Amino acid sequence: MFTLTVNGMKKQVDAALETPLLWVLRDNLGITSVKYTCGIAECGICTVLINGEAQRSCVVTIEDVQGSDITTIEGLPENHPVKVAWIEKQVPQCGYCQPGIILQTVDFLSRVSNPTEAQINDALDNVICRCGSHPRIKEAIKLASEMTAKQGG
Amino acid sequence: MQTDMTRRSFLKKSSLVIAASAFSSPLNLFNASSAKSASELPFKPHAFLEIAPDDTITVWVGQTNLGQGTHTGIPMVIADELDAAWEKVQVKMALAAEPFKDPQWHAQLTGGSSSIRHRWDLLRKVGAAARQMLVEAAAEKWGIPAGKCVTRDGKVLNPDGRSLTFGQLAEAAGKRPVPTDPPLKEPQDYRIIGTQRRRFDIPDKVMGKTVFGFDFTTPGMCIAVVARPPRYGASLQSYDAEAAMAVKGVIKVVPLEDRVAVCAVTTYGAMRGRNALDIKWSDGFRPDLNDETIDALFKAHLDEPGAVAKNSGDVSKALAGASQTLEQSYKLPYISHAQVEPINCTAHVEKERCRIWVPTQGQSATQLTASTLTGLPLEKVEVMTLPAGGGFGLRGEQDPVVDSVLLSKALNRPVKVIWTREDDFANDRFRPANQCRIKAGLDKDGQLIAWSHKVAAPSVMSRLMPQAVENGIDPDAVSGIMDMPYSLPNLYVNYVMVNLPITVGWWRSVGYSVNVFAVESFMDELAHAAGKDPVQFRLDHMEKGSSPYNVLSLVAEKGGWNTPVASGRARGVAVTSCFESFAAHIAEVSVGKTGGIIVHKMVCALDCGTAVYPDAIRAQAESGVIMGLSTAFHEKVSFSNGGVKTANYNEYPVLTMSEVPEIDVHIAKNNLKAGGIGEPVFPSVAPAVANAVFKATGVRLRELPFQRDLLIKG
Numbered sequence: 001m002f003t004l005t006v007n008g009m010k011k012q013v014d015a016a017l018e019t020p021l022l023w024v025l026r027d028n029l030g031i032t033s034v035k036y037t038c039g040i041a042e043c044g045i046c047t048v049l050i051n052g053e054a055q056r057s058c059v060v061t062i063e064d065v066q067g068s069d070i071t072t073i074e075g076l077p078e079n080h081p082v083k084v085a086w087i088e089k090q091v092p093q094c095g096y097c098q099p100g101i102i103l104q105t106v107d108f109l110s111r112v113s114n115p116t117e118a119q120i121n122d123a124l125d126n127v128i129c130r131c132g133s134h135p136r137i138k139e140a141i142k143l144a145s146e147m148t149a150k151q152g153g
Numbered sequence: 154m155q156t157d158m159t160r161r162s163f164l165k166k167s168s169l170v171i172a173a174s175a176f177s178s179p180l181n182l183f184n185a186s187s188a189k190s191a192s193e194l195p196f197k198p199h200a201f202l203e204i205a206p207d208d209t210i211t212v213w214v215g216q217t218n219l220g221q222g223t224h225t226g227i228p229m230v231i232a233d234e235l236d237a238a239w240e241k242v243q244v245k246m247a248l249a250a251e252p253f254k255d256p257q258w259h260a261q262l263t264g265g266s267s268s269i270r271h272r273w274d275l276l277r278k279v280g281a282a283a284r285q286m287l288v289e290a291a292a293e294k295w296g297i298p299a300g301k302c303v304t305r306d307g308k309v310l311n312p313d314g315r316s317l318t319f320g321q322l323a324e325a326a327g328k329r330p331v332p333t334d335p336p337l338k339e340p341q342d343y344r345i346i347g348t349q350r351r352r353f354d355i356p357d358k359v360m361g362k363t364v365f366g367f368d369f370t371t372p373g374m375c376i377a378v379v380a381r382p383p384r385y386g387a388s389l390q391s392y393d394a395e396a397a398m399a400v401k402g403v404i405k406v407v408p409l410e411d412r413v414a415v416c417a418v419t420t421y422g423a424m425r426g427r428n429a430l431d432i433k434w435s436d437g438f439r440p441d442l443n444d445e446t447i448d449a450l451f452k453a454h455l456d457e458p459g460a461v462a463k464n465s466g467d468v469s470k471a472l473a474g475a476s477q478t479l480e481q482s483y484k485l486p487y488i489s490h491a492q493v494e495p496i497n498c499t500a501h502v503e504k505e506r507c508r509i510w511v512p513t514q515g516q517s518a519t520q521l522t523a524s525t526l527t528g529l530p531l532e533k534v535e536v537m538t539l540p541a542g543g544g545f546g547l548r549g550e551q552d553p554v555v556d557s558v559l560l561s562k563a564l565n566r567p568v569k570v571i572w573t574r575e576d577d578f579a580n581d582r583f584r585p586a587n588q589c590r591i592k593a594g595l596d597k598d599g600q601l602i603a604w605s606h607k608v609a610a611p612s613v614m615s616r617l618m619p620q621a622v623e624n625g626i627d628p629d630a631v632s633g634i635m636d637m638p639y640s641l642p643n644l645y646v647n648y649v650m651v652n653l654p655i656t657v658g659w660w661r662s663v664g665y666s667v668n669v670f671a672v673e674s675f676m677d678e679l680a681h682a683a684g685k686d687p688v689q690f691r692l693d694h695m696e697k698g699s700s701p702y703n704v705l706s707l708v709a710e711k712g713g714w715n716t717p718v719a720s721g722r723a724r725g726v727a728v729t730s731c732f733e734s735f736a737a738h739i740a741e742v743s744v745g746k747t748g749g750i751i752v753h754k755m756v757c758a759l760d761c762g763t764a765v766y767p768d769a770i771r772a773q774a775e776s777g778v779i780m781g782l783s784t785a786f787h788e789k790v791s792f793s794n795g796g797v798k799t800a801n802y803n804e805y806p807v808l809t810m811s812e813v814p815e816i817d818v819h820i821a822k823n824n825l826k827a828g829g830i831g832e833p834v835f836p837s838v839a840p841a842v843a844n845a846v847f848k849a850t851g852v853r854l855r856e857l858p859f860q861r862d863l864l865i866k867g
Binding site: 016019020023026027028030032033035036037038039040042043045072073074078083086087090091092093094095096097098099102120121122124125126127128129130131132133134135136137138 | 220221351352355356359360361362363367368370401420421491492493540544545573574768777779780802803807809813
């Protein structure tokens with residue numbers, strides 16, 4: 001048995017240490033908001049936050065995250081500025097990639113609070129959205145950044 | 154999105170329930186309000202619309218939620234004719250059932266941009282009929298003529314100031330006959346159609362609550378990963394079942410004809426179990442197939458006689474008499490759907506029924522597949538359609554349905570079959586590759602007088618709808634050529650079917666997806682040869698005031714075609730008409746010395762008739778641009794040793810954030826029948842960019858993805 005801290009809660013897991021975090025979250029803990037897409041850290045869709053940092057759960061083993069705080073989309077409050085902005089800008093189409101992209105955005109905005117267009121392009125260039133929600137992702141990031149600034153100020 | 158609607162859940166007392174039969178002509182609506190059991194209804198009891206005593210209005214949708222907005226757009230149409238209060242409307246995914254079959258295609262499927270296009274009258278009549286029943290019920294209660302009552306925001310209003318809500322009237326209305334020909338609104342009276350709404354499915358998608366097919370689970374379920382032939386036609390020679398069984402979580406290894414399934418209690422266990430199989434395969438049908446041999450094969454096909462798809466006027470004579478002729482070839486690769494949620498299907502076969510949970514675009518096909526495999530009648534196959542993580546035409550395919558049903562039978566428990574990303578690329582039903590040769594003639598005034606077009610391409614229809622292939626012509630393989638939006642006195646179209654083991658399937662905008670690149674690129678070449686402006690040259694060959702003429706004029710106006718472009722940039726244009734809509738794009742690009750193309754801006758004009766849900770239309774138009782650019786710059790599936798070589802996204806890049814331009818969408822305003830959206834916004838993207846690149850550099854890009862080495866200077 002193995003203990004993981006997910007969204008602030010300790011979870012007992014029966015899995016081998018080399019198992020990718022993605023599959024432990026999905027198979028063992030039933031957290032299916034963390035999506036499988038490529039399995040090789042290419043698309044970013046399985047992204048979770050590990051101690052606040054966006055990481056691809058398909059290539060992180062549970063051994064790697066011992067003692068770390070793991071956050072999935074459920075760990076963000078429903079009124080989190082990024083979630084609110086995503087709804088306000090009607091971002092998702094199929095929506096499968098969005099939890100991962102939202103979590104990567106949360107990490108990004110924690111480091112760059114008022115990003116330029118170029119910084120957004122750079123920070124979100126390594127994730128895949130096949131439907132083409134990119135223009136709305138950009139708008140939502142700007143809106144989330146404005147909302148955070150207002151809340152913070 | 155609820156997917157658990159059972160045959161009983163909507164048959165509540167005191168509700169008004171209207172259902173429809175798409176098989177009747179003219180359309181028949183039925184009052185299902187008082188039915189106590191399924192057998193009392195003239196068809197399998199599934200509703201379109203239920204108005205409950207608490208004023209809740211439920212619209213059942215039989216179309217798949219692929220994120221295209223249909224699950225909000227369909228309720229918008231019904232709610233508008235009903236005069237419903239929008240905040241009382243909810244949507245539910247229906248089971249596969251007769252009433253949800255496409256009225257024209259007689260199958261329940263989501264494709265061909267047909268969801269509203271094929272149901273424009275049907276959906277409005279459902280809302281209008283319920284509205285009339287509610288009005289009549291109110292009029293009877295008040296003892297006044299129905300004509301004195303008006304409806305607004307979920308209420309029937311009496312001229313004396315009294316009002317009753319739809320919920321208060323539902324029971325009485327439910328006892329009335331359904332009017333056969335209820336009056337429909339005039340477009341100026343629409344209060345919901347054409348307005349800004351929020352998609353019902355977005356909050357759950359943002360919160361991570363949406364259960365996609367891949368996420369589905371049911372008690373007792375196991376997960377199966379299937380080893381499929383790595384090369385077309387390869388057969389199983391040996392495998393190590395014991396090694397797979399030794400992997401933690403694996404419960405069974407099941408051979409299935411040319412494949413082997415590993416079933417486990419976890420997804421990861423099933424994947425690792427399959428890796429342990431150590432399978433040996435035979436060489437397959439065509440071990441010689443690779444990118445080079447395929448390319449040569451297509452080229453050779455262009456010299457075969459082919460079949461004549463169209464021969465209007467006298468092309469040979471017109472070409473002989475032309476003052477200028479032009480001939481060029483174009484080439485497009487096989488491409489993948491690359492939808493982000495891998496293929497999956499869950500089935501549970503029992504003695505008396507079979508239940509299937511699947512993010513399918515083909516409900517009727519799924520029902521038929523399971524019925525055939527289980528021997529159960531169609532009505533004993535319950536198909537629960539789950540939200541799909543992209544589809545683009547692939548998700549009507551039956552491979553995962555077959556395997557999950559066979560495995561559920563073998564294991565006597567629910568089985569979810571999942572594909573890995575590598576399975577998805579290896580077993581995709583690709584967009585057909587295409588090579589074509591076009592020859593055209595211009596008269597002394599630069600008018601186009603003849604067009605001769607020969608296409609070598611595989612046939613999708615030969616596999617999926619063989620009855621549609623007549624005299625060697627797959628209509629999809631020549632669409633976009635036969636019906637290009639130009640008046641041509643002499644048009645000859647010849648199709649050479651390329652038969653290879655590589656399986657091809659429907660892919661967004663189907664034949665137009667491929668052929669419009671060649672047609673619109675060549676139109677640009679002809680405009681240049683005629684010394685004419687590319688927009689004006691196209692307009693000169695269209696009927697003035699026609700829809701394509703208007704949409705091209707609109708994109709020219711909004712894209713500033715006749716205004717100066719920023720220094721170092723150039724514009725290109727392309728137009729298409731398909732799926733009863735009209736779309737045009739202007740691309741604004743610059744090209745660097747090392748061949749790098751930057752698309753700065755894409756302007757899209759779209760005429761899709763009545764624009765039911767403008768924000769969803771804009772989202773689809775953005776999607777069309779991004780997917781179009783992705784195919785223009787990146788997408789190509791590679792083959793080697795008779796199988797698919799491309800294995801994952803690292804070998805199949807799709808467009809990413811830094812390459813996405815500013816996208817400016819303009820929707821033409823009119824009150825015509827609603828046309829398609831998802832498909833028509835795609836085809837003219839890539840040719841508009843290629844034409845802009847020519848304007849910028851003088852270099853023609855006649856192959857997708859663009860061969861950027863052609864642009865390197867010096």
